[in-house]
Amino acid sequence: MLKRRSLIKALAATGFGGSALATLSGCQVTMDGVKASGASAAKGPARVIVVGGGFGGSSVAKYLKRFDSSINVTLIEPQKTYMTCPGSNWYLAGLVDANYITQNYDALKTKHGVNVVHATVTAVNAAGKKVTLSDGRVLDYDKLVVSPGIDFKYEAIQGYSADVIDQIPHAYKAGPQTELLYKQIRAMPQGGTFVICPPGNPFRCPPGPYERVSMVADYFKKNNPTAKIIVLDAKDKFSKQGLFVEGWQQLYGDMIKWIPASEGGKINRIDAKTKTVYTDFGDYKADVLNIIPPQKAGKLAFDAGLVNDKGWCPVNQQTFESKIHPNVYVIGDSCVAGKMPKSGHSAASQGKMCAASIVSALQGKNAPTAKNVNTCYSLVGSDYGISVAAVYELKEGAIEGVKDAGGVSPKGADAAFRKMEANYAYGWYKSIAMDLWNS
Amino acid sequence: MQKTVSRLAKILAIAAIAPLSLTAQAGEISNAELSATTCFQCHGAEGKAAGGAIPPLAGYPEAIMVQQMLDMKSGKRPTTVMGRHAKGYSDDEIRAIAKYLATLKP
Numbered sequence: 001m002l003k004r005r006s007l008i009k010a011l012a013a014t015g016f017g018g019s020a021l022a023t024l025s026g027c028q029v030t031m032d033g034v035k036a037s038g039a040s041a042a043k044g045p046a047r048v049i050v051v052g053g054g055f056g057g058s059s060v061a062k063y064l065k066r067f068d069s070s071i072n073v074t075l076i077e078p079q080k081t082y083m084t085c086p087g088s089n090w091y092l093a094g095l096v097d098a099n100y101i102t103q104n105y106d107a108l109k110t111k112h113g114v115n116v117v118h119a120t121v122t123a124v125n126a127a128g129k130k131v132t133l134s135d136g137r138v139l140d141y142d143k144l145v146v147s148p149g150i151d152f153k154y155e156a157i158q159g160y161s162a163d164v165i166d167q168i169p170h171a172y173k174a175g176p177q178t179e180l181l182y183k184q185i186r187a188m189p190q191g192g193t194f195v196i197c198p199p200g201n202p203f204r205c206p207p208g209p210y211e212r213v214s215m216v217a218d219y220f221k222k223n224n225p226t227a228k229i230i231v232l233d234a235k236d237k238f239s240k241q242g243l244f245v246e247g248w249q250q251l252y253g254d255m256i257k258w259i260p261a262s263e264g265g266k267i268n269r270i271d272a273k274t275k276t277v278y279t280d281f282g283d284y285k286a287d288v289l290n291i292i293p294p295q296k297a298g299k300l301a302f303d304a305g306l307v308n309d310k311g312w313c314p315v316n317q318q319t320f321e322s323k324i325h326p327n328v329y330v331i332g333d334s335c336v337a338g339k340m341p342k343s344g345h346s347a348a349s350q351g352k353m354c355a356a357s358i359v360s361a362l363q364g365k366n367a368p369t370a371k372n373v374n375t376c377y378s379l380v381g382s383d384y385g386i387s388v389a390a391v392y393e394l395k396e397g398a399i400e401g402v403k404d405a406g407g408v409s410p411k412g413a414d415a416a417f418r419k420m421e422a423n424y425a426y427g428w429y430k431s432i433a434m435d436l437w438n439s
Numbered sequence: 440m441q442k443t444v445s446r447l448a449k450i451l452a453i454a455a456i457a458p459l460s461l462t463a464q465a466g467e468i469s470n471a472e473l474s475a476t477t478c479f480q481c482h483g484a485e486g487k488a489a490g491g492a493i494p495p496l497a498g499y500p501e502a503i504m505v506q507q508m509l510d511m512k513s514g515k516r517p518t519t520v521m522g523r524h525a526k527g528y529s530d531d532e533i534r535a536i537a538k539y540l541a542t543l544k545p
Contacts, residue, residue: 063476066476067468345480349477356468356473365468367468368470373480375481375520389523389524392527405524406523409519420519424519424520427489430483430489431481431483431489434483435484438484439484
């Protein structure tokens with residue numbers, strides 16, 4: 001098998017330079033010897049703009065450069081540092097510190113040659129292939145990738161709004177919200193009640209709310225053993241449910257009470273001042289209240305007109321190109337990716353598939369059709385890990401799990417097995433952070 | 440004769456398409472390479488050690504990896520999560536990915 005990158009390097013080393021390189025990557029050579037991609041004929045290297053520096057955006061930016069270092073890749077991300085949602089529940093328990101789950105964009109800049117611009121995109125002109133930044137600049141692109149994550153449907157819960165998140169955190173975009181919940185858990189009176197309200201499907205990180213329950217329980221068990229946790233769920237079942245419930249009983253006895261939607265878990269409204277949640281089956285007064293609202297694609301997806309009537313972005317599930325705007329790609333939580341869950345691991349996998357599709361299109365080559373992957377570890381306790389995994393293939397245009405592959409950890413496994421999966425959970429974080437930000 | 444020619448044409452047509460599924464033409468990104476990059480998410484960037492409990496894959500001897508993956512796929516080799524992953528790939532895909540990972544520098 002021919003190794004493309006080594007071949008490019010070898011050819012470059014022979015001094016044939018531009019023409020050999022241009023031929024190899026399927027580009028045309030212009031009069032002055034500057035190569036131009038098919039998409040941006042005679043204008044120099046292809047320009048790809050990536051918006052959003054989370055798991056999806058960082059992955060696509062890095063892998064565009066890995067697959068073709070001649071592409072001009074610009075990553076636009078307002079924040080200089082990024083606290084990841086994965087690992088943020090471990091932080092709530094005090095198992096890792098904030099630094100452990102905080103990443104930055106230095107390696108993408110210095111080691112991979114990505115132009116990192118800390119700004120906000122204020123407008124996308126899909127017809128004119130331009131984006132406008134908060135600093136007033138207007139950038140042209142040949143291909144645009146957006147990975148804007150999620151936004152909240154605050155209006156879906158009466159009494160909850162962006163105005164009260166400083167008292168009642170969602171903590172479902174990591175950062176100051178995570179810090180707030182961290183402090184509230186620690187300030188909760190002995191024997192107090194923590195109420196958490198997970199949303200209906202689909203939402204970011206399906207096991208996330210239940211890992212959070214586990215991690216808050218881990219903290220309480222050590223520091224506030226008479227505390228109670230009440231889960232008022234908008235659903236009747238949830239991700240890795242059997243495994244979580246088994247772990248909760250083993251580790252936390254009767255500390256956790258999960259109430260499904262059909263048995264009174266569905267919330268009607270909340271009173272922010274008194275931290276009271278009202279349901280058809282009764283009222284719950286919380287000492288610490290964590291509302292995770294229903295979700296939709298990130299704001300940029302709406303601003304750029306990339307969403308369907310359900311508030312998510314339909315895409316070609318092979319290339320991740322928008323079904324609405326050509327040359328615009330949507331990856332990660334915002335896109336409709338068949339059976340793939342909205343997770344950091346999914347987003348990173350999609351970023352690689354999308355990068356390979358874009359590079360192949362710009363070079364006029366056949367695009368690979370590799371399988372997407374998801375692996376989600378959750379900690380039920382500090383030494384107790386569980387996982388769900390899947391390998392995905394495209395079937396009639398839709399991403400589906402490969403039959404008989406994937407699934408969750410076995411029920412009833414021994415402590416050594418759970419400990420091994422906990423170690424792998426920490427190992428997963430180190431590896432994916434290395435893959436996207438630290439190498 | 441006519442039949443033989445048509446059969447030969449079919450075989451040639453299949454032979455022409457088949458390599459695309461596992462190995463790429465010159466300059467193309469292969470499925471094996473792209474799949475390998477998804478392995479990096481748990482096993483470290485470019486298959487290099489990330490410092491956690493999950494083993495690195497760069498330079499892993501090809502034949503050993505193929506055998507281990509096939510054994511994990513069949514259940515002969517006990518695993519936590521890898522059996523669930525291995526079942527997602529054909530034996531040929533496993534061989535191609537192992538071949539690519541073996542070329543990476545540890």
